[in-house]
Amino acid sequence: MELIKLIGVLIVVVGFALKLDSILIIFLALVSTAIVGGLGVGGFLESVGTNFVANRSMAIFVMVLLITGTLERNGLKEAAADLMRKVKGATAGRLICAFGVLRAVFGAFNTGFGGVAGFIRPVFMPMAEGAVTSHGYEANEDHMEDVKGMVAAMENITWFFFQVLFVGGSGGILVQGTLATLGYEVELIELAAAEIPIALIALVVACVFFLIKDKKLMKKYYGAKGTKK
Amino acid sequence: MDALKFIQINPEINTNILLPFVWVIVGLIAFYAGIKNLRDEENPSRIGTAVFWCSFGIVTALGTWLPAKVSGALVIIMCLPPIFKKVKRGRVDDPTKEYTKQTYGKIGMKIFIPAFTVAIFSLFFALTSNISSMFCITMGVAVAVIVLMCYNKDNKPKVFLDDSERFLSLMGPLSMLPQLLACLGGVFTQAGVGDVVAEIVGKVVPKGNVNVGIIVFAIGMALFTMIMGNAFAAITVMTVGIGGPFVLAYGANPVIIGMLALTSGYCGTLCTPMAANFNIVPVAILNMKDRWGVIKNQVVVAVIMLTVQICYMIAFK
Incomplete structure (x- = not known):
């Protein structure tokens, strides 16, 4: 067995573990795999060029960026926040779910409204604190720490499981390309459709989990009447 | 699913016209980001940043026609500035809170329409045609741009380009990670x-x-x-x-x-x-x-x- 061929994988694993620059790791893995595989300089350049050009679909996000920034400039974030304010009897937990649903829909449509830096910190956290104070409590610092963790988790979970529903997203393209090397021809829309039930289950699981957790936290930090007005 | 696909084009149009067109535009957007940073006196690393975005722009735009060895060399050149930490952010023109509030007051919830256009286009044409989804996304972006231009007279072509540069610079070289990893996967498989x-x-x-x-x-x-x-x-x-x-x-x-x-x-x-x-x-x-x-x-x-x-x-x- 030619274990030496795994040198590239080893470099990736060790490189990421040592927190080296990601692009440096890939570069080293490429070079060493080429050396082990006996590709030579010309063969190495040819292999990198062919594979990079073949995977240009991954760069389609650049096209979409043409509108991402300008959407933000024209009030997309404000519109999303306004929509979330419509949640009745808001608690931090319910707001996290409202955020998750909105984020999921946007994710499936391959857009976002600001992420952690652009939305959660400047817009969501003040709203969550407001929801606690509207019930007559002073926002507890430890509770807010948990809310931060929960909403950042919601952002990741919904984005991961719903971006794959977008036809032409990089995940589907990569799977399609990998399956093609094995001789299986599949369509992007079939791949997206296969994920619909999984994405919905993920959203429900995350919402239920965070609602229960926040209810417990409300009890812990503000007493038994936690979620009542 | 195929029965629904009433819009049929010659597959060669996808490979020979539509896809190259998409990649030329993507390449030009990246090239613009490179040139903008080259001329940006506030950028602490003008040349490194420009080399990174411009070589990515060239290999993306022209990859269809360049010999694979030349493309490979361009990818290697592209990887060098980030390895030496020479890709930096220059001047940042974030919209002010006052401005976004004001435009939201004017446009309101209608802003969701251009936000969803791209995905709707890509889904609709994936269901009804055999046109490449990359081109459908491009059409969706074009329509969203037109809608945004109608909503607000401030949205001139330069605003879109500068905003895309703002987000590219914000994401930085790490935005290339998926494509480089896919490339690595391909090389792994070949080896x-x-x-x-x-x-x-x-x-x-x-x-x-x-x-x-x-x-x-x-x-x-x-x-x-x-x-x-x-x-x-x-x-x-x-x-x-x-x-x-x-x-x-x-x-x-x-x-x-x-x-x-x-x-x-x-x-x-x-x-x-x-x-x-x-x-x-x-x-x-x-x-x-x-x-x-x-x-x-x-x-x-x-x-x-x-x-x-x-x-x-x-x-x-």
């Missing part, structure tokens, strides 16, 4: 890495039992992703090494197995500090005390979803 993995797994896992294969594939994806910090880095090697020989070879549905393997990998992403931009950077942005604060809230959901996906793959293979 026969997947075959070696298959051989090793074959010594532990008996061939012929599809359900065992699915469980090993899904858990392997999650674990490998946790180690690498990126499901994209894991999927190619794992699919060639385990998914193909231990699951798909026995007639399992490649659509469900191939795709759910990726989201099984995402369950690993949710559990690892190696995926720093998802799990560690938010801790910093939100001033959290606990470095594991985000991951702790994800582990339960990740374990449930991995189990759900394994059951789903076994049930619907």
